[in-house]
């Protein structure tokens with residue numbers, strides 16, 4: 001009989017984890033309290049865009065490996081599972097700290113409703129010390145009933161399924177016995193000597209925040225170099241090549257652009273800063289990354305105002321709304337920041353994104369001057385400027401000769417450095433990249 005797992009919370013992390021555990025042969029119960037979401041995933045309709053996930057859900061349902069529940073009590077009664085993965089949200093509180101009320105509620109449900117000893121494995125990103133705090137909370141209700149562990153998730157939106165099925169490493173933090181037991185679940189995922197890192201829960205929690213801070217810092221450092229590159233007439237694309245060819249630096253997360261967005265980097269950095277303050281630790285590096293990145297999203301704004309001083313008669317074709325390609329997620333997207341800033345000054349937008357139109361409409365301020373278009377050609381047609389925010393492949397393929405046929409403007413603001421500056425300039429366009437002259 002296959003091992004049984006319950007995953008609590010069907011967001012990005014929970015749904016991917018549940019579907020992937022199912023595809024690896026586990027019997028998985030997925031708990032989701034939002035009735036609309038639950039109905040949708042039962043029909044294999046993933047409520048967000050994530051390549052490959054819907055097929056995996058369909059397969060898991062067809063093979064009867066996945067079942068769905070509106071509460072943990074029913075899932076525990078039905079499956080009597082030993083492993084409970086907690087992937088509920090930890091939204092940012094107004095003071096920057098993570099709100100743990102959903103994680104705590106999931107733990108209490110687990111202690112009160114499980115028949116036997118269970119492992120409560122936190123996948124949600126939580127403040128350092130949460131697993132220990134929750135272990136005490138569980139033991140105060142029923143001593144020894146639940147072992148709390150931390151198992152940070154490193155998957156990326158857009159490649160979440162392959163990241164989960166073939167991780168670079170798996171990190172499990174907790175007591176040595178509990179870590180051994182939970183680690184065995186991941187054996188079949190760790191091919192080619194990829195490591196299972198068994199550590200204490202505090203280190204696991206901090207490692208997750210540390211990894212995101214480290215990656216975000218690389219993006220900010222290359223953007224810092226890009227600003228000086230613009231000012232001095234250097235080309236950041238050439239500088240990136242030099243940096244990336246140094247094996248000490250490595251090649252990833254070194255592309256300059258409009259800064260990082262998404263649900264993790266910005267939130268985890270704020271969470272890190274909050275933890276530093278609570279511990280009396282200087283957070284100046286993390287704080288600088290946070291404020292620098294907010295400015296980076298708006299790096300073209302002053303140039304646009306200079307080039308087009310008459311705001312109300314300027315229409316900008318906004319190509320890309322998602323915070324990165326292959327997702328419909330617009331959380332902390334540079335497009336949101338740009339539209340809010342320039343709309344308030346009277347600028348108008350023709351917006352298009354292959355997947356993120358609905359999520360953007362739901363997130364942007366209602367009074368923003370945005371017209372939604374069905375393709376990039378429509379967005380460009382009556383626009384004075386092209387502003388590329390998200391490097392979807394279909395936008396990367398746009399060439400100067402294509403622009404000639406559908407774009408009346410002359411200004412191209414390339415927020416991801418995907419276009420050939422020379423080709424566009426030769427064709428008569430005024431080109432701005434990030435860190436390119």
Ligand code: UDX
Nearest residue numbers: 153154155156157253254255259260261262264323324
């Ligand atoms: C991130 C982490 O990578 C992942 O391990 C964690 O679990 C969740 O947070 P994700 O938010 O999906 O994943 O996006 P990621 O692909 O890491 O990109 C984050 C942001 O950095 C995006 O806005 C992206 O456009 C930006 N970025 C990335 C750059 O601007 N330049 C780069 O070179 C790389």
